Amino acid sequence: xxQLQNDRYLRALQCLPVDYTPIWMMRQAGxxxxxxxxxxxxxxxxxxxxxxxxxxxxxxxxxxxxxxLDAAIIxxxxxxxxxxxxxxxxxxxxxxPKFSRSITQLSDIEKLPIPDPNQSLKxxxxxxxxxxxxxxxxxxxxxxxxxxxxLATYMIEGGSSKSFSKIKKMLYCEPKALHxxxxxxxxxxxxxxxxxxxxxxxxxxxxxxxGGVLSHQAYQTFSLDYMQLILSQLKRGKKSEDITSYVPVxxxxxxxxxxxxxxxxxxxxxxxxxxxxxxSQIANKGQIALQGNLDPTVLYANKPTIEANVExxxxxxxxxxxxxxxxxxxILPDIPVEHVQxxxxxxHRQSKRFHYD
Amino acid sequence: xxQLQNDRYLRALQCLPVDYTPIWMMRQAGxxxxxxxxxxxxxxxxxxxxxxxxxxxxxxxxxxxxxxLDAAIIxxxxxxxxxxxxxxxxxxxxxxPKFSRSITQLSDIEKLPIPDPNQSLKxxxxxxxxxxxxxxxxxxxxxxxxxxxxLATYMIEGGSSKSFSKIKKMLYCEPKALHxxxxxxxxxxxxxxxxxxxxxxxxxxxxxxxGGVLSHQAYQTFSLDYMQLILSQLKRGKKSEDITSYVPVxxxxxxxxxxxxxxxxxxxxxxxxxxxxxxSQIANKGQIALQGNLDPTVLYANKPTIEANVExxxxxxxxxxxxxxxxxxxILPDIPVEHVQxxxxxxHRQSKRFHYD
Numbered sequence: 001x002x003q004l005q006n007d008r009y010l011r012a013l014q015c016l017p018v019d020y021t022p023i024w025m026m027r028q029a030g031x032x033x034x035x036x037x038x039x040x041x042x043x044x045x046x047x048x049x050x051x052x053x054x055x056x057x058x059x060x061x062x063x064x065x066x067x068x069l070d071a072a073i074i075x076x077x078x079x080x081x082x083x084x085x086x087x088x089x090x091x092x093x094x095x096x097p098k099f100s101r102s103i104t105q106l107s108d109i110e111k112l113p114i115p116d117p118n119q120s121l122k123x124x125x126x127x128x129x130x131x132x133x134x135x136x137x138x139x140x141x142x143x144x145x146x147x148x149x150x151l152a153t154y155m156i157e158g159g160s161s162k163s164f165s166k167i168k169k170m171l172y173c174e175p176k177a178l179h180x181x182x183x184x185x186x187x188x189x190x191x192x193x194x195x196x197x198x199x200x201x202x203x204x205x206x207x208x209x210x211g212g213v214l215s216h217q218a219y220q221t222f223s224l225d226y227m228q229l230i231l232s233q234l235k236r237g238k239k240s241e242d243i244t245s246y247v248p249v250x251x252x253x254x255x256x257x258x259x260x261x262x263x264x265x266x267x268x269x270x271x272x273x274x275x276x277x278x279x280s281q282i283a284n285k286g287q288i289a290l291q292g293n294l295d296p297t298v299l300y301a302n303k304p305t306i307e308a309n310v311e312x313x314x315x316x317x318x319x320x321x322x323x324x325x326x327x328x329x330x331i332l333p334d335i336p337v338e339h340v341q342x343x344x345x346x347x348h349r350q351s352k353r354f355h356y357d
Numbered sequence: 358x359x360q361l362q363n364d365r366y367l368r369a370l371q372c373l374p375v376d377y378t379p380i381w382m383m384r385q386a387g388x389x390x391x392x393x394x395x396x397x398x399x400x401x402x403x404x405x406x407x408x409x410x411x412x413x414x415x416x417x418x419x420x421x422x423x424x425x426l427d428a429a430i431i432x433x434x435x436x437x438x439x440x441x442x443x444x445x446x447x448x449x450x451x452x453x454p455k456f457s458r459s460i461t462q463l464s465d466i467e468k469l470p471i472p473d474p475n476q477s478l479k480x481x482x483x484x485x486x487x488x489x490x491x492x493x494x495x496x497x498x499x500x501x502x503x504x505x506x507x508l509a510t511y512m513i514e515g516g517s518s519k520s521f522s523k524i525k526k527m528l529y530c531e532p533k534a535l536h537x538x539x540x541x542x543x544x545x546x547x548x549x550x551x552x553x554x555x556x557x558x559x560x561x562x563x564x565x566x567x568g569g570v571l572s573h574q575a576y577q578t579f580s581l582d583y584m585q586l587i588l589s590q591l592k593r594g595k596k597s598e599d600i601t602s603y604v605p606v607x608x609x610x611x612x613x614x615x616x617x618x619x620x621x622x623x624x625x626x627x628x629x630x631x632x633x634x635x636x637s638q639i640a641n642k643g644q645i646a647l648q649g650n651l652d653p654t655v656l657y658a659n660k661p662t663i664e665a666n667v668e669x670x671x672x673x674x675x676x677x678x679x680x681x682x683x684x685x686x687x688i689l690p691d692i693p694v695e696h697v698q699x700x701x702x703x704x705h706r707q708s709k710r711f712h713y714d
Contacts, residue, residue: 163654163689164654165654165657165689165691168652168654168657169654169657169658171654172654172655172657172658172662173657173658173659173662212633214633215632215633215652215685216632216633216634216635217635217669218652219633255612255633257614257615258614258615258633258634275572275573276569276571276572276573276576276612276615277573277615278573278574295525295572295575297520297521297522297525297526297528297529298529300522300525300526300529300530301526301529301530302530305529305530312574328572332520332522334522
C-alpha cells in the first residue's frame with residue numbers, strides 16, 4: 001500500500017495541526033462536471049454507475065483531476081442498503097430516488113434481511129478497493145452510508161417526502177415497529193461500513209439527511225441513538241503516529257444545528273454542519289472536528305463574493321485545528337466549474353494564515 | 358362592537374396571567390374538516406374561497422363551531438400580495454401555489470406596484486370585517502401575511518422550491534435587486550397588515566415559512582431585517598386595561614430555532630416556534646410570548662400518545678404566562694377530526710394546573 005501523500009483531511013478529523021484547511025465537497029463527483037455527465041450518459045443510468053466498480057472509480061476520481069481537493073469520496077448512493085434488502089431502488093429523470101416496494105407494517109420489517117456486505121453490496125467494496133489502488137495515496141478515501149432514520153424515511157415513504165406523514169405516523173402510532181426497523185438498519189449499516197473500512201475506506205461518514213424533520217425528543221430516540229449504536233460497532237482502529245491507523249467517523253444531520261451539543265457528545269470524531277449554524281457559536285469547539293458549512297448557492301456568485309464568504313467562514317472557525325471545509329449540503333448541478341476551482345484554491349490560500357507551518 | 362368573551366389568546370401574547378393555556382392551530386380551517394371540503398367543492402377552487410368574503414368568513418368559523426379554540430384566523434393565503442402585484446397566483450391540484458408570471462431581473466422588480474390594500478386586497482379586509490361581526494366577540498380574530506423573504510421566494514422561483522436556486526442566485530449575485538424587492542414587499546405588507554388591523558384583526562402574524570433555508574448571516578439581512586421594517590410601521594395601538602387596545606404581532610420563521618435569540622429581540626410580541634426546539638431551553642423566556650410547538654404528526658397518534666405529548670410540551674413551557682399552544686406547522690389534511698377535538702380539550706384540561714385561577 002502506497003503512503004498517503006496528503007493527510008490534512010485525516011489530521012483535521014483528529015484535531016491535529018495542519019498547514020492549511022483541507023476541503024472536499026459533498027457530491028463533488030456530480031452533474032456540474034461535464035465529464036461526469038458524459039460518463040453517466042455512457043452508463044445509461046445512475047445505479048449502473050454505482051454498481052460498476054470501474055465506472056464508480058472513474059466518477060470518484062474525476063473531481064480530483066480538476067481540483068486540488070484533500071479527500072475523495074466513493075461514488076455511490078446513500079440508499080444501497082434498502083436496495084440490498086430487496087426494495088428495488090430506482091431513479092426517474094428529474095425526480096428523487098424511489099423504491100418499487102415500500103414498508104407499510106411490522107410484518108414487512110420482520111421479513112427484511114440483514115444484507116451481507118460481501119454479497120449484495122460487494123459492488124461497493126470492490127469500487128472502494130479499486131479506487132484506493134487508483135488513488136495511489138494521493139488523498140484519503142471516504143466511505144459512507146445513510147443513517148438508519150434517513151434510510152427508514154425512504155423505505156416507508158417509498159421515496160422522497162415533504163411532510164414525512166407515513167413514517168411519522170409509524171413513529172407515533174407503532175413506535176415498536178419503527179424501532180425494529182431502525183435496529184435492523186443500524187446493524188446492517190455497521191456491517192456495511194466495516195466492510196468499507198476493510199476494503200480501504202480511511203474515514204466514513206453517516207448522512208442523516210432527514211434527521212432535521214424530527215422533534216427534539218424524537219431526534220434523540222429515533223435518529224441519534226441508532227447512529228450511536230453504529231458508532232459502537234465500527235472498527236475504527238487505534239490512534240497512533242501513523243495517522244491512517246485510525247478511521248474517523250463523521251455524523252451529519254442536515255438541519256440538526258439545534259442539537260449539536262448532543263451530536264458532539266455521541267462518540268463520533270467529527271460533525272457535519274449546515275449553513276444555518278454560526279460555527280463560532282458552537283460551544284464544544286476544540287473537542288471535536290467540524291465539517292462545513294458554506295451555503296452551496298454561494299458558488300453561483302462571482303469570485304469576490306466567493307472570496308468574501310470563504311473569509312467569513314474561516315474567521316468563524318478556521319483558526320481551529322479541527323476544521324474540514326465543505327459545503328453545508330451537496331453541490332448543485334448548475335454550478336460553474338470555474339467557481340468550484342476558485343473555492344478550493346481560496347480555501348487553501350486564505351486558510352494558511354490561520355495555521356502554523 | 359361586542360365585548361371580547363375569551364381574551365386568553367391576547368392575554369398570553371402580552372405575557373399576562375391566564376386560567377389555562379390558549380390554543381389555536383395553524384391552518385385550522387382546512388381540508389381535515391369534512392365541512393371545509395364541502396365548502397371548497399361548492400366554491401370550485403381555493404382562490405375563489407379566499408376572494409369571496411362570505412365563503413372566507415364561513416371557512417374561518419367552521420373550526421370554531423366544532424372545537425373550543427381560543428382564536429380564529431382569517432381564511433386567506435400568504436401569497437395575496439404578490440397576486441395583487443399582478444403575478445397571477447393559481448393553484449394546481451396536488452401541487453403548491455404557482456405564479457403565471459415570475460420575477461427574473463431588476464427591471465421586473467422596479468415595475469412592481471405597491472398594492473393599495475383598500476383596492477386589490479379589499480376582499481381580505483371585507484372578509485375580516487364580516488368575520489369579526491359574525492364572531493360577535495367569541496374569540497379574537499387573527500390577520501396575517503407571508504414575510505417579505507417568503508413572498509420573494511415564491512415570486513422568484515415561480516412557486517414552491519426545493520433548493521431555492523433562483524432566489525439564492527439573486528441573493529449572492531444581485532443583492533441590490535433582491536433588497537429592492539424585499540423593501541417593496543415590506544412596505545406592501547405593512548400597509549396590508551395595518552388595513553387588516555383597521556378592519557378588525559386583533560392580532561397579526563407574519564409567516565416566514567422559508568426563512569430557515571438561509572444561512573445565519575443571510576437570515577438577518579434578507580429576512581429578519583425586513584420583518585423588523587414591517588414591525589416599525591405597524592399600528593399596534595397602546596397597552597391598557599382594555600386588552601383589545603393593543604394588537605400583538607407574532608413572527609414565525611419555520612426552521613428558525615437557531616436564531617430565536619435575535620428573533621426575540623426584534624420588537625415583536627410573540628415568536629412562533631417549530632417542533633425542533635425544546636421550549637425549556639429558550640433563554641429569554643418570560644420576556645416574550647412563545648407560540649407552538651407540537652409536531653403536527655402527533656395528531657396521527659392515539660389519544661394516550663396525544664395526551665403524553667401535551668403533558669411533555671406543557672412541562673417544558675406551560676408554567677409560563679406567555680404561552681400560546683399551537684402546532685409547529687399547519688395541520689395535515691388527513692388528521693382525524695376527533696384527535697383535534699381531543700388535543701384542544703387536553704391542552705385546556707392539563708394546563709389549568711400550571712396557572713393561577
